[in-house]
Amino acid sequence: MKKYILALLFTAFLSCTASTANAATSPTPEDKTAEIRDQLITNIASRVAQLKLVERRGIIGEVSDATNTQITITDSQNNTRFIDVDELTKFSDPTAKGTFGISDIEKGDIIGVLGLYNKESRRILARFVNITSLPTIVHGGITSIDNENYVLNVTTEDGKLIAVEVENLTRTNSYTQEDGLMKSGFSKIKENLSIVVTGVLDKKDKNRVIATRIIFFPEIPLSPKVNAASERVKSR
Amino acid sequence: MKKEKLILLFIATLLGLVVAGVLFYLYQTTKIVSTPSTKTITLASPTPTVIPSISLTLDRPKDEEVVSEKVLIVSGKTQSNATIVILTDSSEDVITPSADGKFSTTVNLEDGENILEVTAIAPNGESIVIKKTITYSLEEF
Numbered sequence: 001m002k003k004y005i006l007a008l009l010f011t012a013f014l015s016c017t018a019s020t021a022n023a024a025t026s027p028t029p030e031d032k033t034a035e036i037r038d039q040l041i042t043n044i045a046s047r048v049a050q051l052k053l054v055e056r057r058g059i060i061g062e063v064s065d066a067t068n069t070q071i072t073i074t075d076s077q078n079n080t081r082f083i084d085v086d087e088l089t090k091f092s093d094p095t096a097k098g099t100f101g102i103s104d105i106e107k108g109d110i111i112g113v114l115g116l117y118n119k120e121s122r123r124i125l126a127r128f129v130n131i132t133s134l135p136t137i138v139h140g141g142i143t144s145i146d147n148e149n150y151v152l153n154v155t156t157e158d159g160k161l162i163a164v165e166v167e168n169l170t171r172t173n174s175y176t177q178e179d180g181l182m183k184s185g186f187s188k189i190k191e192n193l194s195i196v197v198t199g200v201l202d203k204k205d206k207n208r209v210i211a212t213r214i215i216f217f218p219e220i221p222l223s224p225k226v227n228a229a230s231e232r233v234k235s236r
Numbered sequence: 237m238k239k240e241k242l243i244l245l246f247i248a249t250l251l252g253l254v255v256a257g258v259l260f261y262l263y264q265t266t267k268i269v270s271t272p273s274t275k276t277i278t279l280a281s282p283t284p285t286v287i288p289s290i291s292l293t294l295d296r297p298k299d300e301e302v303v304s305e306k307v308l309i310v311s312g313k314t315q316s317n318a319t320i321v322i323l324t325d326s327s328e329d330v331i332t333p334s335a336d337g338k339f340s341t342t343v344n345l346e347d348g349e350n351i352l353e354v355t356a357i358a359p360n361g362e363s364i365v366i367k368k369t370i371t372y373s374l375e376e377f
Contacts, residue, residue: 057300058371060349076351076367088377112349114302114371127377130348135325137353139363157363175319175330194361196321198328213328215321223361 057117063109068102082123083113093131110134136209138162138197141222150186154195157225163208164197172214194220290315290358292366299368306372311340314356321355345372
């Protein structure tokens with residue numbers, strides 16, 4: 001019996017050794033070529049995927065935090081964005097007298113960033129960072145006019161009451177279906193009309209805008225939302 | 237002898253079980269269960285979703301796009317009787333869409349980052365705004 005078991009084990013050992021030796025035979029030139037081709041395909045696919053993952057993008061936002069390697073901003077859509085900074089990133093500020101770098105960027109600054117956006121990590125590797133400014137744009141209805149001080153009180157659809165200062169340099173236009181966009185003036189502006197104002201926010205009063213451009217629409221009345229918001233303001 | 241041992245073991249186990257049962261019963265009867273205080277949960281009535289009477293979609297340009305030409309095509313769709321206001325940092329334009337609501341125009345960009353704001357205003361005054369950041373740059377990186 002023992003003899004039979006030993007014979008069986010010996011046969012099994014032999015067959016295992018033979019198969020291993022078979023597998024370990026040296027690859028043929030065809031195999032090598034195929035291996036190189038596969039490696040190349042893998043490398044190219046990886047590079048293409050990498051290129052698709054990164055794209056050039058430009059964003060604007062307000063700085064909420066800045067370190068030596070990263071800037072955090074809140075963009076124009078109110079999203080928090082993370083910007084990576086490296087030794088290739090160039091910084092500029094049109095108002096700066098000397099050199100300008102990351103250490104000069106402070107919380108509250110408005111910056112424009114041009115760089116490489118990674119779709120996977122959703123971060124931007126900044127190549128250019130510059131200090132900029134954002135115009136304030138107000139959409140709403142004219143709820144009252146202060147003719148003495150050249151101020152238009154504009155109520156927005158979300159219920160904000162903005163005082164719009166009209167100055168000599170303010171470019172005022174009106175728009176009608178018939179005449180299109182026409183040059184106009186403060187005296188032509190009437191209450192209960194829709195208006196779009198572009199300007200600069202008063203640093204002391206966040207509800208005050210110094211207008212640079214105005215377009216009002218004599219044919220378009222106040223939005224129902226503006227009316228409702230205006231009623232709410234009056235009832236307070 | 238063995239039989240006696242087994243009987244004793246059985247009796248001891250039985251006694252142990254009886255004692256444990258009695259103790260458990262006593263514990264259960266003396267346990268004070270605090271009555272749950274009643275809470276009144278008031279469910280806030282769901283705020284009705286305001287359906288805007290006007291819609292606006294922008295096909296071009298893409299937000300945060302970097303372009304190498306100063307003239308930018310702006311196109312999209314809104315309702316046919318809307319008035320469209322297109323504002324950039326330095327220019328403004330007011331247009332009306334075609335009968336199917338589609339519109340297309342061009343705007344001039346300034347160097348660097350530009351804020352493009354497109355507003356569609358319905359005849360009743362309701363408006364909808366889309367804001368995009370477009371960067372004009374010839375930098376290679």
